[in-house]
Amino acid sequence: MANVEIAGLTKTYGTFRAVTDFGLSVRDGEFLIFLGPSGCGKTTTLRMLAGFIEPDGGQVTLGGRDITHAPPHRRNIGLVFQNYALFPHLSIFENVAFGLRRRKQPEAEIRKRVTDALELVELGHLGDRLPKQLSGGQQQRVAIARAIAIRPDILLLDEPLSNLDARLRLQVRDELRNLQKTLGITTIMVTHDQEEAMSVGDRLVLMRAGMIEQVGTAQELYYQPANRFVADFIGRTNFLSGAAIGNMFRSAGGCRCAADGIWVRPPRS
Numbered sequence: 001m002a003n004v005e006i007a008g009l010t011k012t013y014g015t016f017r018a019v020t021d022f023g024l025s026v027r028d029g030e031f032l033i034f035l036g037p038s039g040c041g042k043t044t045t046l047r048m049l050a051g052f053i054e055p056d057g058g059q060v061t062l063g064g065r066d067i068t069h070a071p072p073h074r075r076n077i078g079l080v081f082q083n084y085a086l087f088p089h090l091s092i093f094e095n096v097a098f099g100l101r102r103r104k105q106p107e108a109e110i111r112k113r114v115t116d117a118l119e120l121v122e123l124g125h126l127g128d129r130l131p132k133q134l135s136g137g138q139q140q141r142v143a144i145a146r147a148i149a150i151r152p153d154i155l156l157l158d159e160p161l162s163n164l165d166a167r168l169r170l171q172v173r174d175e176l177r178n179l180q181k182t183l184g185i186t187t188i189m190v191t192h193d194q195e196e197a198m199s200v201g202d203r204l205v206l207m208r209a210g211m212i213e214q215v216g217t218a219q220e221l222y223y224q225p226a227n228r229f230v231a232d233f234i235g236r237t238n239f240l241s242g243a244a245i246g247n248m249f250r251s252a253g254g255c256r257c258a259a260d261g262i263w264v265r266p267p268r269s
């Protein structure tokens, strides 16, 4: 477990700025969501944190350690991708054991950690199967078990639920949320699904065109949007033109709204 400090992270492809001056503190044990429309830079930012994309500028520290230019395997980060990325020729047990074998853990430790991780995602009885003998939801739970088996400092999830059908999506989403709270692992998840973000995230980072528009809880973004884009993206919002006068709002049609949100239609004269 660790807190993550991100400062001024920037990535440019040619002349196109995919991520600009991204700065944020992720708290120890927090479930943070990167949310925003397609192409806004969520995956690029996550991949810079994972070490797969080299940033052009900025800094990332993990538990106080500068990892900005460290290779992925030196970061102790658990990764879960949209497409599960399981090894098709390895058993479920060996898929989960993979990262531990690479880290040259003793055999007894590997057995214990794989068994524990598979139990946590309720797949302890399926260790001998191959990935193709599992459903999509089960495969994604294996990918989650593999990520947590190495006891990562942080867990990075890139649209982990988007290949699942609607029912499984809800189920795995709730399981993921419970698991994250049980283990207390600092977690960052990318999604473009507002409802998913609002139901699992402690805080949401709403991005647009490579920049952060607002960071806050779902309630803060919903009730105190920083701007029109946030209000539009997060809520089912109707926009009325008008003017704020003290603690009142006067719309072009003559209605007024007090700070408590109660509408008042002025008496006809």
Ligand SMILES: Nc1ncnc2c1ncn2[C@@H]1O[C@H](COP(=O)(O)OP(=O)(O)OP(=O)(O)O)[C@@H](O)[C@H]1O
Pocket: 013, 016, 018, 036, 037, 038, 039, 040, 041, 042, 043, 044, 045, 192
């Ligand atoms: N290797 C690359 N070369 C050039 N442009 C790229 C490259 N990778 C990403 N981009 C561009 O950077 C921008 C951000 O991409 P990114 O994948 O981070 O967006 P995203 O928010 O994760 O989108 P989505 O929700 O569709 O996955 C996009 O406009 C994309 O086209």
